[in-house]
Amino acid sequence: MHDEFIILVGESYYEKLLPYLSYFWIPLKGKELGEWIPELERLIKLEKETKAAEELSDLKKR
Numbered sequence: 135m136h137d138e139f140i141i142l143v144g145e146s147y148y149e150k151l152l153p154y155l156s157y158f159w160i161p162l163k164g165k166e167l168g169e170w171i172p173e174l175e176r177l178i179k180l181e182k183e184t185k186a187a188e189e190l191s192d193l194k195k196r
Contacts, residue, residue, distance in 0.1 A: 136156060138159065141158055161177055
């Protein structure tokens, strides 16, 4: 078991932190500030769709 961190800040904020983290994800890396909200909305939608598909799959197994 391990902790996983999702980093939602700019590079100047996380660059000194990363050496201390083993498991992390930077979903907005390389995105301009104006792209952050649309990208986060896209990721949230994808997560909801994935979760709904998993729940449907679980129901079919019963």
